[in-house]
Amino acid sequence: MALGACALAVGMAAGCGGDLQSGGSASGPIQVTTQQDIPHTDPALAYDVYSWPIVHTVFTTLITYNESAEGFVPWVATSVPEPQNGGKKYIFTLRKGIEFTNGEPVDASAFKYEIERILDPETKSPAAGSYTNIVGATDYQKNPRHGTLKGVKVLSPTRIEFDLVQPDVTFLQTMAIPPASAVPRKAVEKAGPDFDNNPVGSGPFEVETLQRGSKLVLVKNKGYFDESTAARSNEIDITIGLDPTTQIQRVQQGSADYAIDFPSSQYIQLKDNPQYKDYIIEQPINSLWYIYMNMTQEPWTNPKVREAMQYAIDKDRIVQVLAGRAYVTNQILPPKMSGYDESIGSSSPYDPDKARALLEEAGYPNGFSIEFWDLNTGDEPKVDQVIQQNLSDVGIEMDLHSVSFSEWIDKGESGQTQTGMSGWSQDYPDPSNFLDVLFSSDQIPANNWGHYSNPTVDKELNQAITMEDQSERLALYQKTQKRILADDPIVPLWNEKKTYFRNPDVQGIHFHPVWYQVYQDWYRK
């Protein structure tokens, strides 16, 4: 047995020289490099920024986002539907004759099937929570093998109706994100869990090769239905697993076109180099990093103490340790999100004297000590040092718990932590995805780690989610956001800035707030 294993090893190694793929070149396919594996290509499982650009180019949804992501445009549907029945019913009409690359029809039942898959616990979809407002969803989740999802009705192959339990204008958002993509039932049932490794879609590209941890090759879908949104290049090769430094060197050398990872050291070195002026793409993304203060625990029960915290932190210094790849913020909504309030201003209110004065007023002339929970990855430890120093300057002693991602999130969700750093990035670009998720009392402690609870805020949020007039709705969100900020439940710190390094010969690259990379628009000059 042991001898066999060794012989096998040698045999495979000898045979493997020929199997190794050839490297990239400056002509031909567009070459993309990344370190992270692409976690998923199955729309029901994909729920992260690495997977969504792929799903968005391989699969299709009924509607999708426009370029600024502030509105919707039809994709497989012929138009963006108006809500009916007091906001509880949506009917989509589909284009005729669209097929998956395996020949199955992209029809109403293909969309219904995907929503059923997401709700089926066996699929283990992270997106399941986004579709529980559909009528019959919770019943279906309990018993997916028997019966069908009542609230999604296939009226005809080209007409599909969605019935909601509560009116919710963000329903259209959940129809535009990748989990709501049509999937071919026969291919999914045949592949089982391996559908994630053998995706079959109807989007501008199809996956030709997927080797986990090393390569993903996208080739143009010749049978794609819509000329105006078709892929503009024939092939995009994504090389996975490359060290970030190597990625940048490859783009400089010309053997790659687009580096998804950009290390701070090289960013600092290259950002002011005129030779690479056109190589760097910088965009704010819809995310917020903030300090939460558990309002059920001392000393955060005292509003003066929370107010003092707003002046204690040197946000400019934090942006500096983030290598300038962040924007100071003083509000909850990120700058690319509709509802962002320009009037709030974005300069750091850092004023340690004022913070000390407020602490003294609050009855803490000698300060106090806190437990602070944060991630131990990325730039977090550096940021924690700044915060620790700032707090020490105003007399607050910070006991830092620097932990892994899963421990950090477990602790936060337990609702037991006193203070810590948290971050949120959007599921979809709607103010409710920040204000409701992070500050409604329903979300204690799931995402509302600071136990913030304000009945007026809850009432306004519930009202806003049903408002069909977008400008009135945004005005209400701005009002609610000010109301929340006045209670100082968090210290908003920064919005992330994404940076990419690319060869300017590749055209059509624009940064999208939801997809980040829109591969179908890329082409070589």
Add this chain to the structure above:
Amino acid sequence: MAAYAVRRVIWLFFTLFIVSIITFVIAFLMPTDPARMVGGPNAPPSVVNDIHHELGLDRPFYIQYVDFVNRALHGDFGRSYRTQQEVLPAIMERFPYTAALAILGVLIELAIGITTGIIVAVKRGAVEGFANIFVLVGLALPQFWLGIILLYVFAYKFPIFPLGGTGGFMSLVLPAFTFGVTQAAFYTRMTRAGMLEVLSEDYIRTARAKGLKNSTVIFKHAFRNAMRPVVTMFGMDLGYALGGLLVIEQVFGWPGIGVQAWQAVQNQDIPMIMGTVLFASLLIVAANLVIDLLYSLLDPRITYGQGTAR
């Protein structure tokens, strides 16, 4: 000999069994929930709970272990939580990369190590000094550092080799060289010690007394006998390297099983952790066994089994 081999194979399985228990315990002692890694940061706790249940993580620990062993004995190591791939095929997809790197790397290591070992054993003065410095510097260099420097010089500044990734034989050279250079010193020392010991033996003096050329004495008489411990070490080394070379794989973007195992740990992907750890253990244990058996062939004085001492 046959009885000995059977006994060793039984021990091999016993070792793997112990490794599996330890790995399983460690994977479960992690204070956090693998279902959260599957769900990602935005999944609400209710969804994470459903995933937790669906993965069977709410069952008692020992039941999960028994279930794992039962399935493993039938060749089913489950599916990766993360990529949905079946564990064994997923490892076998990556293994050829690690195997190619390990074999070439160990060969380079051996070539450098033995050459320098002989030099420092038989030469004196500047040559010995250079050889010593070369291997010691190699030993002192961290692999990630040497890898980055080699990439910078020979792939970026002078693009002779590809800048990381996989691309035929050329892409294998720098990572294999990095492994060879940084590990060769062990062989140098062992070869030197073996040579010095053998060179002081009576039969070497006899050979010299017969008037044989120095090179004949060294390569024909001394070298073969000095190689026995080197062969043992070679086996262990190869077994270890085949289990994955995380640092080198990481620096060069080489999609081997070292990176695969590391990612499994990062993602708390328990089936994949179990698969990669057991696979690497099997290689090390098996390589040891093969070497021990080969040993008796190389040196007839060594026999295994009962009664040889009497």
